[in-house]
Amino acid sequence: MKLHFFYFGILVLLGLAFAQIPITSCVDLQDSGDYVLTQDLSGSPIPSTSAGGTACIRISTSDVTLDCANHELLFDSNTRATAVLIEHPTNSPMQNIIVKNCRFTGYQDGLFAPTSISNSQFLRLNSTRNSGYGLYFWAISRSVIANNSAMHNADTGLYVALSSNNNQILNNTVAFNDHHGLALLGNGNTVSGTISHDNLGSGIFIIAPSSGNTITSNVAYRNYGEGLAFELGGESTNTVLLNLDYGNRDPNSAGSSGSDSSGSSGTSSLSNALSQMQKSASPSCCGSLVFLTFTLIGVVLYKKSN
Secondary structure: OHHHHHHHHHHHHHHHHHOOEEEOOOEEEOOOEEEEEOOOEEOOOEEOOOOOOEEEEEEOOOOEEEEOOOOEEEOOOOOOEEEEEEOOOOOOOEEOEEEEEEEEEOOOEEEEEOOOEEOOEEEEEEEEOOOOOOEEEOOEEOOEEEOOEEEOOOOOOEEEOOOOEOOEEEOOEEEOOOOOOEEEOOEOOEEEOOEEEOOOOOOEEEOOOOEOOEEEOOEEEOOOOOOEEEHHHHHHHOEEEOOEEEOOOOOOOHHHOEEOOOOOEEOOOHHHHHHHOOOOOOOOHHHHHHHHHHHHHHHHHHHHHO
16 A cells, blocks of 8 residues: 555646646746646746846746747737747747747737757747738747748748758748848758748848758748749859749749759759749639649659659
8 A cells, every 4th residue: 555655646646747837817937847828828928137137937047948838828919928938038049949839910020039048949929010020030940930920920931040050940831021021140950831922022031141051842832022032143052942832023043043842052942943834824823723733743743754
């Protein structure tokens, strides 16, 4: 019997150790742990120490998981407020941060990370109608930014800036933003599965001197700038293949150049060249699907013939 109680006590302690810590109000997360929102939150009472402004939730230490459980952080102000702010008090690098299943509305920035971050994950975040950026990372590396949505923001939807290297930026939707859909400055990143449309800037904008990035299997259409744009001719230092780029307002779109299906540099990329022929197309549900199907068929035939 004593042995049973001993094992039961161990199980209870393990359960407490791995239990999620509930969040019921705006908070500064100064201790490592696994946190979960239990309700929607509003406001921005937590001050920033390095970036200025305030936040609803501030993550100020490494090894933190924040699961919003699909709850919304809502604000209605043009002040310098952020829904989730990730910054170390002394601006030291941070790691092992996970933020997932959140909705951000009405802040200046939905998520802002001015601190260097590595080995982290940002998953299933929906950031909309903010007066600045949807999701903004200053210097993130070896991390995953995936399955997020940034729409109707007054600046770029998803901005991965400064020295942001070796990240997986996958399956994000960026649309109806007042600047670029997605902007990237860094090296060795993979940008794939992006759907970028109806942005006032470029659909996907690669900032110089970014190099060694793989830009593949993205769709950019009906943007007022270029669909896929490289600053200062950067397409020659990045791998670009199998992107669908059509119906954008700027005629200088990068859809007609990049890499072919074998990865070599040049202007022979079949999928990108085919998409260039579709610049004036009016995307619709079925029309886009049909064109994408024929593009993929063309890629297969092209690869077989070579």
